[in-house]
Amino acid sequence: MTIPHTSQALSRFTVLDLTRIRSGPTAVRQLADWGADVIKIEAPAEVDDSEQPGGPRHGADFQNLHRNKRAMTLNLKDPRGHAVFMRLAAKADVVVENFRPDVKARLGIDYDSLRAVNPRLVYASISGFGQDGPYRMRPGFDQIAQGMGGLMSITGAPGQGPMRAGIPVADLTAGLFCAMGILTALLEREVSGEGQWVQTSLLQAQIFMLDFQAARWLVHKEVPGQAGNNHPTSIPTGVFKTADGYINIATTGQRIWERLVTAIEAPELLSDPRYATNLGRSQHRDPLNAAIEERTLQHSTAKWVDILNAAGVPCGPIYSVDQMFADAQVQHLGIAQDVPNPEGRPLRLLGQPVTLSRTPSRMAARPPEIGEHTDEILGEFGFSPQELAELKAADIV
Known part of the structure; x- marks a missing residue:
């Protein structure tokens, strides 16, 4: 492994990252920042050369989401690419995906298929609305979840209509809850020896984040409304x-x-x-x-x-955001951290908001270029130079 571990806390775990956009990468970032060997898997440029959702690769958003990982390319739509992935999954600890529920089954990389080759695998899925139910096939989007999850009805000034939050609350919290589920499943595996399927959705995460506002309805049948900048219960x-x-x-x-x-x-x-x-x-x-x-x-x-x-x-x-980063306490906390990179280009990203005394997290590596570590990763998983050459010739990797 060419990139150093960010922490020893999760260094014994290997994670296959199939995620895109925000909620899935947020989940995987938690694992990568705490030292897991995260392998980001993307389609080869020969198969898909379009810009992926989530913005340009060297843009601020992508860079902040995908640090501390390695990257390889793999054409999962080709049977030979599928066979490669199954060999990887047989040795991995975790697979994380945020496809629509039908896509993974169509690709043959659903939980049941992977469990057959690796019963210890923890398989994590994030969707818009859940893996089953009447809305399972709807595409998920953060603002849609904010609206359906009740947040927009309590955000903003009274009488001015619904208002979205200034950050993608549903995406981010679904990712964090997914990471928590993965870590819980890994802890349980130490007792049972078996993996399991971890599931969450943008809608579930958003509803959970209503917290006391949801409890007001569930317990007292009060329907919270918009209060602007006023706290709804602590006054003034x-x-x-x-x-x-x-x-x-x-x-x-x-x-x-x-x-x-x-x-x-x-x-x-x-x-x-x-x-x-x-x-x-x-x-x-x-x-x-x-x-x-x-x-x-x-x-x-x-x-x-x-x-x-x-x-x-x-x-x-x-x-404002620039004033926030200039604050003395924010600078003391050191949450903005420089990322080492061989190109020497300035890159400062957000570090973890949690500290561990013996196994702290750190910025160890910049986000990888597409397919940057393909040869290295497949070699570690037992692929011979000849197999690798054949896969490249066929545009599988």
């Missing part, structure tokens, strides 16, 4: 104008409410019977927010951040 929590911009203030519970009123020097709010309880503050949210904003307009965001933090009131500035 939201965005307030300052002398030079905006600030987030989060007030949860009576004690923090009292600290806020003292810090902004508005004792009249504390004595106002409308705001004496959380229920009262909820019922009179708009005049309360206006009264608070009268005070926050008197100073800059930076000054209020200092004042409120000193008073024990949760608050923070609202950054």
